[in-house]
Amino acid sequence: MKITVDEAAPGSGKTHNALSNMISFPARYLFVTERKESIHSITRQCRELGVQRHRHVRVWPVDADNLPTSRNSVREEVEALPNHFRDEPHVIAIITHAALLMSDLSDFTGWHVIIDEVPNVLSIQEVQTLKDTAFFADHYTLEKLDGYDGWSVVGLTARGRALTSRHLYQDDSHRHLRSFHSRVLDSADHDHRRVVCNLTDWGQMGQAVETTAGKLAPVWIWGSLFTLSALAAFETVTILANRFRESLSYKLLVASAGDLDIRWTLRASSRPIAWQRRSVRVVYFSERRASRYHLLSETGREHLTRIDAYLAAQMGTASIWSTNGAFAGSFTSLPSANRQPPKQAGSNEFVACNEAAIIYSAKASPNVRGLLATHGVSEADWIATNENEIVLQFLTRTSLRNPASAEPVTLYVYDRAQADYVAERIGALPHADLSVEHVDLGVETAQRPRGRKPRILSPDEIEAKAKARRDYMRDYQRAQRAAAKGGAA
Template identity: 25%
Template sequence: MQSQTEDGLIVGLRNSTGKIEIEVLYGAPGAGKSIALRDEALGVPGLYLFCLPTIPLIKEQADKFRALGQGVLVIEARSGEGGGRGRVQRQLDDARADIATAGITHAILFMTHESMMACDLSGFVDWHIRIDEVPNAVQTGKVTIGTRESQSFFRNSFTLDPVGDGWAHAKLNNAQANWKDRAGDALLARLGDFFKLAARPQGAYVNVQSWTNVKEFQWVSLWSPALLEHTASVKIAAAAYLDSLGYKAAKKWWADEIEETKTEIGDPRLSWPTIRVHYFTEGHEGTSKFWGTSEGRKMIKAVCDYLGEHVADIGFWSGNEEVRNLMEWRVGGVLTRPKVAGSNEYRHLQSCAFIYSSKPLPGDEALRGPLFEMSEADILAAREDEDIHQFVMRGIIRNETYDGDYDCYVYSKRQAEALATKLEAIAKSVVVIPVEEAGIVDETIEKPKGEQKPKKAKPLVLGAKGKKMINPRSAERRLQRQNAKKR
């Protein structure tokens, strides 16, 4: 049931049936979901906490709010150089306290998705939360550890609270301390993400319930709007939220508690563009690891050669880091970040290229297991396919009055077909076209004969006082050599 304040006012998201109510604003990219949130916040007095994907987008939107909402207090809580979670938390707490002390009843406070998931928002009881675009609510990983000393380290660093069949909630002890103190240690560097996510208010989940005799464990960090049940209201404006991993995971764990209402935003388009989706290969799928090899670089060279010669006036482009490093200065147009959700910076450009991969990772085994029961197709669609769709929709086809041509280039046929299916809703026609001239349409990836099996990840081994220990096998061989010399 809804909770009450000392004055008897009803607060919180739970309705009369005990369900946590959230509202999802959906519609095609560019339909006006963000504008709907802005119009409400400026037109209906109240305290609003806006959560956006990036700092540049916060700057852009905060300026628009100030220009349109004269007299409405607009504050940006964000980190800068040398900042971080602690700095944003202080800004949030100070802003909330100042607003309460001054008796201000209409204010808008901006923060990033990352800060929304990392900071303590328990004090924002009477605030309306507005989340623009899909947050990266689910992250996964796998950790290999090696000795009793390592197990002791984890036992001292994390408290485990069993939550289900073989799983536990791992909370970082003394999470208020800077997690970078531990994650920044050279020996623990590869645990940085796990430390950071475990330090969040919601912690992380691991598939062990005790550190005794643990050699390897999987972890999952999950944020859900259910964690905001104490606030006045929550609205999420995102075309793909209902298909996101965060939504699927939250529904799996909080299915009996969450009740979402869906509101479609945007009138039908006034004009319909003609879209051509070009792809370079149907013989294999690209990955960051593959593009980092000699054979992978050869494929990217073919992409660069084609774009440079035939599409010199490409509008904007991006890709994985390996791809950007190889394509920069060889391809025209504007180089952007891979994830530009919410941005309107490129909506005048008539073509784009996105050579990108975000395949399921080893740590995603937890999502495919009995805990969440997601398929590999679910993960691929929510990550790679949606990232590509969001990128392509930043161009001129975002304008509902545009009825001209639009060309977009992706790496594989599978990506092109998935993208075409998504674009059919806003186009007069969508055509998928192989780029035969690049010469890699039928190229396949074959493992060389005699290829060695991939090496297993080295276990994390900690000795006394956190010092790195010598591998036991190496120590044994060293002793054998020393004994041989004595003979």
Template identity: 25%
Template sequence: MTKMKVTVLTGPQGSGKSTVMRQEAIAQPGLYLFASPTHELIDEQAEAFKREAPKLDLWPLHSKRGGKGKVAERLAVARDKLIADGARHAVILTTHETMMGSDLSAFAGWHARIDEAPAAVQAGSFNISEMRTALKERFDLHSKPGHDWASLRLKGNKPSWKKLQKSLGAKELVEFYKQAANPARVFVRTPDWDATDDIDWFSIWSPLELAGFGSVQIAGSGYTSSVGYLGAKALFEDLLEFDERKVPVVRSGQPSISIHYYTDSHRGSTTFWGTSVGRLQIKHVCDHLSTTLPKASFWSGNTVVQNLMEHRLKGDLIKASAAGLNKHRKRRHCAIIFSGKATKADKGMMDVFSLDKDHIERGREDELIRQFVMRGAIRNPAFGGAYDIYVYEKVQADRLKGHFEDLLFANVELVPVTEAGLMKVRRKSDGPTEQEKAAIKADRNKKAADRQRAKRAADARASGREVGKPGNPKLRKANIP
């Protein structure tokens, strides 16, 4: 069986991968579908296309642009019109979400260009005891003998997500239904709906869903470390072939990068920040950033962090996943207080893909932080000034420093923010520090030694021997001349 070939444009953030895809699409006539993570990035690409190829037939489509109605429906209309008109060179731009949620079989022969790694994998678990009948009526299960996981196929038409939200309530269950509407997109850990009450599930979008396209390219510096890529390799290695093509960057300027961090004694998480103790730590971070970040800065974090910081910091709050944007490349200060560590919901997916917590954290947390901080002035290869970054913890700072050194940034400094007051704060779940472990071990050894001395003293007294004097007292008497 011939494998489907997917070209992956790799290289540092800011190396021009998006530009390469755009310029090649301009130079090589054909019908192209471009997919980007946000409508802002679509608008940036659309403006660049207009400047570089003003006569090109261009269709930017997202929720805020391109007409009325659902974006997926407008996507089909644009495709049909271009085909009916006999177009030979045209570009449709839309979002990752629209691409992954649409039936693209009618795009056979087109060229797919995906900007940045899509959020291709989701996972969760829920109890189906109260909805078993509804699941049976709506989905068929397809499993293979000896396999723990079965794929789903929707019976009938896609449901209304707004109605589902009202009837189901739970956000993760609505997302399950939404993903399961796509054939072979969702997998559940059960051979049939009657086998268990508690269901683990995961959904994965893979490039195989673009198999009818004439060519497929994905541009993303972190795509080959993303959970979506690792999952696709694990499940479909016999069907997919990834061909990496590096886009280098040549720097003419060397900035001085300072990575500030707030703690080296615990790890951040949304669960922790949702507690009273965790909110106190974010307050300390917020108090410091409110006096440190200038107005010409940008910042973000998890939703729980944004809720605590919004309207208290200067600068612009932007989406944490602001991949690919160029609009902030004159700014010299940014802060990203973010956690993307593995959760219980990821367990089933991790088992299937043979991933550990470190894979998830690096693919989810590290990559987002890297993408975010590269939105600023250091995205410009000619920039040689000072650039300040604020992250929550030292582990993140260390990994980010290593990433910058791999990109051949020569001047990178780690700066602990001791004045914020959470440098040595410990979480109960973190357990003792190495120093505390050593002290506990020393205390344990001392108590064991004390017990041995007490036992030897008791034995000496019982045998009529002077405490602290070795030997058998009877033998000592026998040797007296």
């Protein structure tokens, strides 16, 4: 399988170039965008380019709010695309990352898939199911995950295989398990979509834990990894993502490649753009990282209130800001109309803004750290993708994307590590005069980091871990196939 990765810098025209090529060269394309809100913008751009270039192209957005009456879900609509457009020589279907990750793509032979930005290939959910031991034991099996004490691979009993997600949708007490059940069902039919959890016996979920707040249900975690095997039917695979090889998803995809022969081709496309030189100022408030747990504490909330007051005094009307939903109550001075969701990759909506602030934290919980370990990646990889990259993508939705603007830009983040990450990426742009500034608002946390400092794995270590995972997956899949043959007999 050949995979082309366009790692051009943010704002350099990766998405525009991809849309332009899809219009110019007739074929069947599946274009995958990160956010549902981007579907209509991409659709409009494709149709406008088609008119400009006199191309007869079918542009087909797949949106849960506008499904054909014959379809019950986005997944059904995605899986029906190859048959629906089998006689169309030139079509562009537009879906979200979520739709790609949940769908069976085995019928897309001859199609070309283009994935804009890095998809989150590891689905994770932490749950409490204190009274559900009997339900899980009746519908699911647990098989020890070799090499990882306390972790299991989830399978299906006969009753579990007969249960559908639609059944769960009609059950108020188990509706929250629809995603879990769908993943386990998929894993039964596709070796590349197994589900793992940190339980070895379903009875563990019913063992209440004694805490200072009394007895509480234990929180357990499950995870399901989307792998490159799911894209094997496509004629070509293209990913548009700056520094993709540094992402958590890339490392997970490499580690889980199994026997697939993957050939990565790198490029950095860009439009011929003359950029105005401009100053970019990155401001941070804390020399140390802080977790969500600290920022939700009484002290943490007081720190956030100070930052809110400072930002409200500094930022003008042409600005955007964001924070975790759990922190929003501490931000009462900033204008609510300027608040945007943290995940803004692919948007040009705020290109007129010269100021942006994002106070955001997404550290891994102990459960998540354990799950990452079973996939051969570290907490540092998690933070880079789920925190630092979210911060960077939000801040670069501003006038930094406008080559004609020479206005100074000011960007605000919480801590030094985030500031360094943003500064390194933006500082690499030849037209940016960068400065980094610490504003002391007295928000330093006295928290000591838990455990050893996570380290980023070297390429050799990544490959070694990937080989170990491939060897294990090969043996595991062989055992599964042998067991299936034995059951059929």
